[in-house]
Structures are given as C-alpha cells and as structure tokens.
Amino acid sequence: MESLELLMGGFATALQPGNLLFALIGCTLGTLIGVLPGIGPAAGTAILIPIAMAISPTSAIIMLAAIYYGAMYGGTITSVLINTPGEAASAVTCLDGYAMAKQGRAGAALAVAAIGSFVGGTVAVGGLVLVALPLTRFALRFGPPEFFALMIVGLSLVTGLAGRSLVRALLSAILGLMIAQVGIDPVMGAPRFTFGHVELMDGFGIVPVVMGVFGIGEILFNVEAGAMAVFSPQISRLMPSRADLDASKWPIVRGTVVGFLMGLIPGVGAIVPTFVSYAMEKRLSKTPERFGTGMIEGVAGPETANNAYANAALIPLFTLGIPGSPTTAILMGAFMMNGLVPGPMLFKEHGEFAWAVIASLYIGNIILVILNLPLIPLWVKFLKIPYGILMAIVFGFSVIGVYSLNSSVFDIGIMLGFGIIGYAFRKMDIPLAPMILTFVLGPLMERGLRQSLEMSQGDISILVTRPLSATLLVIATLVIVSSMFRAFSAVKGDTEV
Amino acid sequence: MTMRRPYQIAGSLFLLMAVLVGWQSLTMKFYTHLGPGPGFFPFWLAVALGVVSIVMIAQSTFGPSEPMPADFRPTRGGVLRMATVVVTLAATAALLEPLGFRLTMFAALLFLLAALGRQVWFVTVLIAAAGSFGAFQVFDGWLRVALPTGVFGL
Structure with a gap:
C-alpha cells in the first residue's frame, strides 16, 4: 500500500509537462539509437549525458532511462527488416522476424514485438514497485562488510556469465578494476597511477571510457570492416491477424516471466533471456522444426523477455546499487554525476526522485508502444542513412559529449585511447561488459573493503563472521565455482567433440 | 590459422602490465595502522591479472586453439x-x-x-x-x- 502511495506521488512528478517531454525525447532517441546499427544503447546513453547535465536530475534520469529501454524496442526493427540487430538483445529476433519480413509479414512481427515489449516492460516495472521498498529496507541493514560482499556477488555474476571464455571475462573484469584505481585513493587521498597528470586526479571519467570503448571502438570496428551499406527495406500490412495474436499470447506471458527473473540477476546480459525464451518456445511448440521459418512465437517470446529484462534490470540498480549491464552502469554514472547514489539510501534520501523515475518507466512504456506501432514506416526511413554519415554524427556527438563534461581535451584523448582498446577487445573476443561494470563498481568495492578492515582493525575475518556478509560471500563463491565448472565442462566438451 | 599466437601475445602484454602495476603499487603504502593502504588493492589486482594472464598464455599454448576468424587480420x-x-x-x-x-x-x-x-x-x-x-x-x-x-x- 505504501509503495502504491509513493508511486502515485511519483506519477504526479513524472506527469509534469517538462518530465513528460523528456520521457518522450528519451523514448524517441532511444528508439532511434536502437534502429541505427552501429550505435549501441550504452554509447547512445553516454553520448546524451551532456544534454542530461543541462536539465534537472529527475528529468535527466527519466530521459536517460527512456533512452535505455527505448533502444531495446528500436533494436527489433532492424532485426526484423534487415536481419541486423540494432542492439545485441534483438539478435535472436532475426531468426523468425526476418523470415516473417521476407514473407511480407514484417508489420505483424513488429506489432507483436511492440505489444510483447509493452506487456513485459509494464509487468517488470510492477515488480520493481513491489520489491523496491522491502529490498531497500533489507539493504539498509548493510554495513561496509555486507556492502563489499554484495559487490563481490555482483562481480561474480558478471564474470561468470559474460562472454564465451571465463578467462577473457575475468581479464576484462580485472582490467576494469585496475582502470578504476587511477586517481586519488578513496580512503587516504593519495594519488595513484596519475603519472603527474592533474587531469587524472579524479580518475578516468565514465563517459570518456564508455564512449571510447563502445562509441569510438564500434566506429573503428565498422570502418575497418567497410560497413558502409544502405538498407532499403519494405513493409506491408502493419496489424497482426487474430491467429498471430492467439499464437503470441502465451509466449508473451512466458517471455515476461523469463525476462523479469533474469533481470533480477546482475550480469546476465540482455541477450541471455532472449535466447532462453526462444529455446523455451521452440521446446514447447508442436512444430519446433518450423522455428526459423517465420514463427511469430519466435518473435513474441524473445522480444517480451528482452523488455521485461531491461526494466527488471533496474531493480538491482535502484535498490542495491548494482548495475547489471554496461548501459545500467552508465545510468548509475549519470545518477552519481547528479549527486545521487543508487542503492537503499536513494529511496530514503531522494524518495521523490526515485518514485518519479519508476513512474516514468510506466509512462515510457506507453509512449513506446504508441511510437512503435504507427511510426514504424518513419523509423524505416532512418535505416536509409548511409553509415558514413551515421559515423560522422556519432563522431560529433562523442566529441561534444566527452569535452563538455569537464571542458577538457584530455578527456577526448582518453576516449580515443579507450576506443582503440575497445576495438582490440572486440577483435580478440574479450567481452567489454565486465570491464565497464567493474570500472563503475571498483571504487565502491574498494571503499567497502577498506572501511570493513578499518572497523575490524585489519582483521579480515570480519567479512565471514557477520552472517549477512558471510552468506553473500558463500553465494559469490558458489557462482564462481559453478562458472568455472561450466567453463571446464565446455572445454572438455570441445575437446571430446 | 588459429588464434593461438594472438592470445599468446595478448596474454604476454597483460602479464607485462601486471608486473608494471604490481611494481608501481609497491611504491605506495601497502598497509597502515588503520588497515589497507593505497597500494593494497592495486597490488592484489596485479597479482590476479598476472595469474589470469598466465592461464591465458597456457591455454593458448597447450589447449585447443580457436580458429582465426576470416576477417581477423585487417586489410x-x-x-x-x-x-x-x-x-x-x-x-x-x-x-x-x-x-x-x-x-x-x-x-x-x-x-x-x-x-x-x-x-x-x-x-x-x-x-x-x-x-x-x-x-x-x-x-x-x-x-x-x-x-x-x-x-x-x-
């Protein structure tokens, strides 16, 4: 009941014309980012942080969150129409969505995806409303040892589930933590790895690093591959038939459950629930052999799971301060730039803000379904933008975005350096997500550990003698051991095959 | 063509980085009467990076190699x-x-x-x-x- 009252208060703020306008702008830009291949949601969100800095914190986060889940909607359009996922989570939609498009049923595929996304997203936000207060009250009992253990759980999930190789995921995660070491140390105030550069005293900024790794890295990867194609897809009838809706009903329900549950676990990544949903639909189908030939269930399930995941992934961010993906890590960075720290204290100290953003998620889902159904032909037109022009746009936005935060050209240099790293990591198949997540979580984790050890006067057993932190560390250990077991099994399997 | 050599080179570079970071971190305060100093975290991260780099080199040298993607070498x-x-x-x-x-x-x-x-x-x-x-x-x-x-x- 209390949550509902607070949510109503949140709606009162989110429905103010200014906030409503920024939710609309965010949804539009997010859809555009999702539509345009070559700009992922992480880079797209980071690019627009400078605009967000120029407006009020509530409007800024409403807009950035709308960009985040708007990109999830938008990514579907390219998957269905040109067999190219606008963002990774829509990759599985290519299988049946593109097959439907070739049969002239692109409109039905996109409409069902939009409806499923709306249902999944709305239910997941409902879950956020229900668990937000109990979870934050529980988390308020956390001291530094519990907080440190929680960060370890977050990191263990990230490294265990990211990418195809555990070793490469671990490398990426450790590098992220190392990058986070640069700057003034959080407890004693001593400079670390600054090499005399005053600009490095505050450490690497989130925006230059993310823009480099995802924005410039992506540009380098695409121009190297010569990705300059222009697409001219055609769509016919937009509305799905009665049979399409009947066939999509249960996949939408199942996709919502899968996406929501997986969104609660940091580090799963948006791509996993979509594949799980697809596999589930295929297994439950009476005609599994027809999957891949244009089955609407293969679009409805994964697309619903995708958006349920995107919205549910905000639960660990809002309530515990753990970002589950690079994009939510950037959102966390945007929170912090506005002087707001996601986690249990957010609801206590800035409750009005937190509930306004949650209410805006509902509004955003409605805006997106309105934007997506009738405006699909308009989005298709954007696909005709040649990559050369798109690249120039990303280039310009990246420079403005990175420079304007600190009025520093040094940050542009950092973005370039991380762009080259991002390109190299892509080439080497080293996952980028663990690096960005640990980069954001690193300082919080270090502070948690060092404050714990100060509390215990250097006795490390404080981490295992307190029941909550011990439980969390056991969970982290189980996750790491199971990940290693899975990795070894995979290697053994490969060798045997 | 396999990915053996690229991963050996990458692993060696990461190992070198681990050594440099570890060495740098030892020039900072490792432990104080209040607990860990500024060098504590970077030192253990360098150790972790070193271990994982060695595993990467060992895996690529002695384990099965992944095939090199056709577009790995840029034109x-x-x-x-x-x-x-x-x-x-x-x-x-x-x-x-x-x-x-x-x-x-x-x-x-x-x-x-x-x-x-x-x-x-x-x-x-x-x-x-x-x-x-x-x-x-x-x-x-x-x-x-x-x-x-x-x-x-x-």
Whole structure:
C-alpha cells in the first residue's frame, strides 16, 4: 500500500509537462539509437549525458532511462527488416522476424514485438514497485562488510556469465578494476597511477571510457570492416491477424516471466533471456522444426523477455546499487554525476526522485508502444542513412559529449585511447561488459573493503563472521565455482567433440 | 590459422602490465595502522591479472586453439580507414581549444565525410556545417553546454 502511495506521488512528478517531454525525447532517441546499427544503447546513453547535465536530475534520469529501454524496442526493427540487430538483445529476433519480413509479414512481427515489449516492460516495472521498498529496507541493514560482499556477488555474476571464455571475462573484469584505481585513493587521498597528470586526479571519467570503448571502438570496428551499406527495406500490412495474436499470447506471458527473473540477476546480459525464451518456445511448440521459418512465437517470446529484462534490470540498480549491464552502469554514472547514489539510501534520501523515475518507466512504456506501432514506416526511413554519415554524427556527438563534461581535451584523448582498446577487445573476443561494470563498481568495492578492515582493525575475518556478509560471500563463491565448472565442462566438451 | 599466437601475445602484454602495476603499487603504502593502504588493492589486482594472464598464455599454448576468424587480420584499406578516424580524432583534440569548436569540427567532419562518407560534395558540406555550426548553436546556444570558441571567436 505504501509503495502504491509513493508511486502515485511519483506519477504526479513524472506527469509534469517538462518530465513528460523528456520521457518522450528519451523514448524517441532511444528508439532511434536502437534502429541505427552501429550505435549501441550504452554509447547512445553516454553520448546524451551532456544534454542530461543541462536539465534537472529527475528529468535527466527519466530521459536517460527512456533512452535505455527505448533502444531495446528500436533494436527489433532492424532485426526484423534487415536481419541486423540494432542492439545485441534483438539478435535472436532475426531468426523468425526476418523470415516473417521476407514473407511480407514484417508489420505483424513488429506489432507483436511492440505489444510483447509493452506487456513485459509494464509487468517488470510492477515488480520493481513491489520489491523496491522491502529490498531497500533489507539493504539498509548493510554495513561496509555486507556492502563489499554484495559487490563481490555482483562481480561474480558478471564474470561468470559474460562472454564465451571465463578467462577473457575475468581479464576484462580485472582490467576494469585496475582502470578504476587511477586517481586519488578513496580512503587516504593519495594519488595513484596519475603519472603527474592533474587531469587524472579524479580518475578516468565514465563517459570518456564508455564512449571510447563502445562509441569510438564500434566506429573503428565498422570502418575497418567497410560497413558502409544502405538498407532499403519494405513493409506491408502493419496489424497482426487474430491467429498471430492467439499464437503470441502465451509466449508473451512466458517471455515476461523469463525476462523479469533474469533481470533480477546482475550480469546476465540482455541477450541471455532472449535466447532462453526462444529455446523455451521452440521446446514447447508442436512444430519446433518450423522455428526459423517465420514463427511469430519466435518473435513474441524473445522480444517480451528482452523488455521485461531491461526494466527488471533496474531493480538491482535502484535498490542495491548494482548495475547489471554496461548501459545500467552508465545510468548509475549519470545518477552519481547528479549527486545521487543508487542503492537503499536513494529511496530514503531522494524518495521523490526515485518514485518519479519508476513512474516514468510506466509512462515510457506507453509512449513506446504508441511510437512503435504507427511510426514504424518513419523509423524505416532512418535505416536509409548511409553509415558514413551515421559515423560522422556519432563522431560529433562523442566529441561534444566527452569535452563538455569537464571542458577538457584530455578527456577526448582518453576516449580515443579507450576506443582503440575497445576495438582490440572486440577483435580478440574479450567481452567489454565486465570491464565497464567493474570500472563503475571498483571504487565502491574498494571503499567497502577498506572501511570493513578499518572497523575490524585489519582483521579480515570480519567479512565471514557477520552472517549477512558471510552468506553473500558463500553465494559469490558458489557462482564462481559453478562458472568455472561450466567453463571446464565446455572445454572438455570441445575437446571430446 | 588459429588464434593461438594472438592470445599468446595478448596474454604476454597483460602479464607485462601486471608486473608494471604490481611494481608501481609497491611504491605506495601497502598497509597502515588503520588497515589497507593505497597500494593494497592495486597490488592484489596485479597479482590476479598476472595469474589470469598466465592461464591465458597456457591455454593458448597447450589447449585447443580457436580458429582465426576470416576477417581477423585487417586489410590495408581497413587499416587506412581506421587510421583516418584515429588521426581525425587526435587532431580534433589538439585543435579544439586553439581553433574553437565550430572551425575544428567543420574541418574534421568535412575530412571524415570526404574520406569515408562517399557523399556528393554539397551533402558533405551540409552535414559538416550542421555538425559544427548547427551543433554549436544547439548545445552552446540553447542547452548552455559550454564549447570552446578559440582565437578566432569561432
């Protein structure tokens, strides 16, 4: 009941014309980012942080969150129409969505995806409303040892589930933590790895690093591959038939459950629930052999799971301060730039803000379904933008975005350096997500550990003698051991095959 | 062709980085009477990086190798296109404050679009102008995001 009252208060703020306008702008830009291949949601969100800095914190986060889940909607359009996922989570939609498009049923595929996304997203936000207060009250009992253990759980999930190789995921995660070491140390105030550069005293900024790794890295990867194609897809009838809706009903329900549950676990990544949903639909189908030939269930399930995941992934961010993906890590960075720290204290100290953003998620889902159904032909037109022009746009936005935060050209240099790293990591198949997540979580984790050890006067057993932190560390250990077991099994399997 | 050699080289570079970071961290306070010092965390991270790098080298040397993707080695054209972006970005960083946002970005976008965009000249000029003079008006003029004007006031 209390949550509902607070949510109503949140709606009162989110429905103010200014906030409503920024939710609309965010949804539009997010859809555009999702539509345009070559700009992922992480880079797209980071690019627009400078605009967000120029407006009020509530409007800024409403807009950035709308960009985040708007990109999830938008990514579907390219998957269905040109067999190219606008963002990774829509990759599985290519299988049946593109097959439907070739049969002239692109409109039905996109409409069902939009409806499923709306249902999944709305239910997941409902879950956020229900668990937000109990979870934050529980988390308020956390001291530094519990907080440190929680960060370890977050990191263990990230490294265990990211990418195809555990070793490469671990490398990426450790590098992220190392990058986070640069700057003034959080407890004693001593400079670390600054090499005399005053600009490095505050450490690497989130925006230059993310823009480099995802924005410039992506540009380098695409121009190297010569990705300059222009697409001219055609769509016919937009509305799905009665049979399409009947066939999509249960996949939408199942996709919502899968996406929501997986969104609660940091580090799963948006791509996993979509594949799980697809596999589930295929297994439950009476005609599994027809999957891949244009089955609407293969679009409805994964697309619903995708958006349920995107919205549910905000639960660990809002309530515990753990970002589950690079994009939510950037959102966390945007929170912090506005002087707001996601986690249990957010609801206590800035409750009005937190509930306004949650209410805006509902509004955003409605805006997106309105934007997506009738405006699909308009989005298709954007696909005709040649990559050369798109690249120039990303280039310009990246420079403005990175420079304007600190009025520093040094940050542009950092973005370039991380762009080259991002390109190299892509080439080497080293996952980028663990690096960005640990980069954001690193300082919080270090502070948690060092404050714990100060509390215990250097006795490390404080981490295992307190029941909550011990439980969390056991969970982290189980996750790491199971990940290693899975990795070894995979290697053994490969060798045997 | 396999990925054995690239992963051996990458693992060695990460190992070298681990040694350098570990060595640097030992020049900082490792432990104080209050608990861990500034060098504590980086030191253990360097150890972890070193261990994982060695595992990577060992896996790539003694384990089964992944096949090298066909497009792993960039073509000459690919390298040139990447170099165009890198040099343009570096030049933008160097000239942004002396020349100002509008002139620098106009030149950078003009060059990028001419080199990689394959557009007719007036489209190239139009986009470069929109991305420089237009973007300045939007960000600096309307959104109050400060952008440099340089010696020419542009």
